[in-house]
Amino acid sequence: xxxxxxxxxxxxxxxxxxLNKSHAEISSSYIIKAELFGAQSHGLARMKMYCxxxxxxxxxxxxxxxxxxxxxxxxxxxxxxxxxxxxADVGIRQAIFNAKKTGIGLVGIKNSSxxxxxxxxxxxxxxxxxxxxxxxxxxxxxxxxxxxxxxFGTNPICFGTPSGNKTPFILDTSMSIINRGKIRRAEKLGxxxxxxxxxxxxxxxxxxxxxxxxxxxxxxxxFKGSGLAWMxxxxxxVLTGANHGGKVRDPFDDLTGPQxxxxxxxxxxxxxxxxxxxxxxxxxxxxxxxxxxKSNRINKILYPGESKYAKYKKxxxxxxxxxxxxxxxxxxxxxx
Amino acid sequence: xxxxxxxxxxxxxxxxxxLNKSHAEISSSYIIKAELFGAQSHGLARMKMYCxxxxxxxxxxxxxxxxxxxxxxxxxxxxxxxxxxxxADVGIRQAIFNAKKTGIGLVGIKNSSxxxxxxxxxxxxxxxxxxxxxxxxxxxxxxxxxxxxxxFGTNPICFGTPSGNKTPFILDTSMSIINRGKIRRAEKLGxxxxxxxxxxxxxxxxxxxxxxxxxxxxxxxxFKGSGLAWMxxxxxxVLTGANHGGKVRDPFDDLTGPQxxxxxxxxxxxxxxxxxxxxxxxxxxxxxxxxxxKSNRINKILYPGESKYAKYKKxxxxxxxxxxxxxxxxxxxxxx
Numbered sequence: 001x002x003x004x005x006x007x008x009x010x011x012x013x014x015x016x017x018x019l020n021k022s023h024a025e026i027s028s029s030y031i032i033k034a035e036l037f038g039a040q041s042h043g044l045a046r047m048k049m050y051c052x053x054x055x056x057x058x059x060x061x062x063x064x065x066x067x068x069x070x071x072x073x074x075x076x077x078x079x080x081x082x083x084x085x086x087x088a089d090v091g092i093r094q095a096i097f098n099a100k101k102t103g104i105g106l107v108g109i110k111n112s113s114x115x116x117x118x119x120x121x122x123x124x125x126x127x128x129x130x131x132x133x134x135x136x137x138x139x140x141x142x143x144x145x146x147x148x149x150x151x152f153g154t155n156p157i158c159f160g161t162p163s164g165n166k167t168p169f170i171l172d173t174s175m176s177i178i179n180r181g182k183i184r185r186a187e188k189l190g191x192x193x194x195x196x197x198x199x200x201x202x203x204x205x206x207x208x209x210x211x212x213x214x215x216x217x218x219x220x221x222x223f224k225g226s227g228l229a230w231m232x233x234x235x236x237x238v239l240t241g242a243n244h245g246g247k248v249r250d251p252f253d254d255l256t257g258p259q260x261x262x263x264x265x266x267x268x269x270x271x272x273x274x275x276x277x278x279x280x281x282x283x284x285x286x287x288x289x290x291x292x293x294k295s296n297r298i299n300k301i302l303y304p305g306e307s308k309y310a311k312y313k314k315x316x317x318x319x320x321x322x323x324x325x326x327x328x329x330x331x332x333x334x335x336x
Numbered sequence: 337x338x339x340x341x342x343x344x345x346x347x348x349x350x351x352x353x354x355l356n357k358s359h360a361e362i363s364s365s366y367i368i369k370a371e372l373f374g375a376q377s378h379g380l381a382r383m384k385m386y387c388x389x390x391x392x393x394x395x396x397x398x399x400x401x402x403x404x405x406x407x408x409x410x411x412x413x414x415x416x417x418x419x420x421x422x423x424a425d426v427g428i429r430q431a432i433f434n435a436k437k438t439g440i441g442l443v444g445i446k447n448s449s450x451x452x453x454x455x456x457x458x459x460x461x462x463x464x465x466x467x468x469x470x471x472x473x474x475x476x477x478x479x480x481x482x483x484x485x486x487x488f489g490t491n492p493i494c495f496g497t498p499s500g501n502k503t504p505f506i507l508d509t510s511m512s513i514i515n516r517g518k519i520r521r522a523e524k525l526g527x528x529x530x531x532x533x534x535x536x537x538x539x540x541x542x543x544x545x546x547x548x549x550x551x552x553x554x555x556x557x558x559f560k561g562s563g564l565a566w567m568x569x570x571x572x573x574v575l576t577g578a579n580h581g582g583k584v585r586d587p588f589d590d591l592t593g594p595q596x597x598x599x600x601x602x603x604x605x606x607x608x609x610x611x612x613x614x615x616x617x618x619x620x621x622x623x624x625x626x627x628x629x630k631s632n633r634i635n636k637i638l639y640p641g642e643s644k645y646a647k648y649k650k651x652x653x654x655x656x657x658x659x660x661x662x663x664x665x666x667x668x669x670x671x672x
Contacts, residue, residue: 070608073440074439102409103406103409103410103442104410104440104442108609110609131571131575143631144625145637146630146637147625147628147629147634148628148629148630151625151628173560173564177557220560221556225556227509228507230639230640231507231640237621239606239608239609239614244617245620245625266602268442270575272406272442272575273575273577274575274576274577281580282574285569285573288581289566289581292484293484294482295482296539298482298483
């Protein structure tokens, strides 16, 4: 489908469901961006969820987002249940502003909702020649180490930095073996999920997407991934005043109130310590890794971000493939 | 062995090898602390390595550590090849000072060396009611995803925060499946290492510690762990002006020059956003996780730090067990 037309459609759908124009503009851009990155789990498959929540005002269609200045470096944002894309967009802009002024920007955001890919916001910082960490908590998906009940979200760690190359270095990695969106999408499309990534609610391994959603996802690296997911819950949720400890509502299944997701953004100038040398050094670093002897069946050693941006470029040319199921849903949303 | 006597012995050994008194005091304390935490890989087993490097002045026994103020929040430290314990100790104190003043402290350290456990420095911040991230790079141990040659260190991510309980929340997790010190110690004591954690230099799985050291360690979670180790190399090494991209020298095997390890410490006041509520909220968070239904064969759900501090207390009472091999080495070092 032509991307301009698709974008216009998505924007209209959002507006029809009550979202204000500027938020509809921002949100539809990010949804298309997710598709271009090949992260279909964070794209069109979520339109119905967002619209359902907007209609029920669980996402505030006209929020008053308050930015509280703590210092020139630190800001606290109450997003007033704005759609996550907008809350995070405001947040990363503030963190960038603070970092440019003082060398470091720290922004905590509460009363937000699902914000799509952390990559979006890290990219914004990298485009301004800054280095960034973007953290967000999420609804229960992973059982803490030692427990059989889910509590932590897939809680990604995202880190972006200028690479000295056209493609930014952006690592965006959930603390579950695969991301929840992939399981959601598999459920929607009737696909199986890979073995070894999830358990059913009795604690037995499963490849059934529906059972996995009712059960728990496995964290990466056992207690290590569980600990990292816990860290992300603390810094995104506890620190910022957002929900935490399993209280972030599932955006698909729980329509009893706003999600109150929390985000934490840390942005720094990468040249604070070594000045202009940063770019030549990071370039050297990446070159050294890329020149290592390769494992069997590997053509090229890639840095985090490269494969995502390659997909982006390719999809921008060849367009987005929309599964029939999801196309139907979009048409239905547009028909109200 | 009586801990006071042991400490005195270690201090003397350091001084005999040329280290100045105050650095010998700090270093011997941290080495005993590693043993108390049950991290023997970072304790007495490293004494000979430190002494060898001090004797050859690869660790500067009388460094001039320079602290450059970038802003009230940001400092850059040139540790002048000090022993890592001291460089990191100076660094975390500066980061704590900056955080207390402005809410956030960022300190980059170059020309340092192996600093023991990241937990030591995170603990210092937590004891001052602060939240901290401590990062360090390390000599090649992990092959980047797609390569068969080691380049990244085990590059830990360490995060500490007040828990509202006596025991701090300190997550300290290397990006390799097990830490390199454990393999070093297994090599020294003639033990096997567990299967699935390392490859020999031809890329085949091995449980032989010596072969693993000549080969490569496996990162946690495949490309995810590899990406996180890369992030740690960038922020600890590239950003600070330290060695990076596989250039950090192995402290045991490479006596051709100083290591030039880099560290990055980020310290924040956990009450910047929600004030006093932070403590009640983190307490609630931990309580919620601990009350979850437990997996089979699990008695208690623990938060990161709990098992380490339990060992610490136990070892403080019952004393440290020193393997004959290592005791011999210590005696030899003391006899020069």
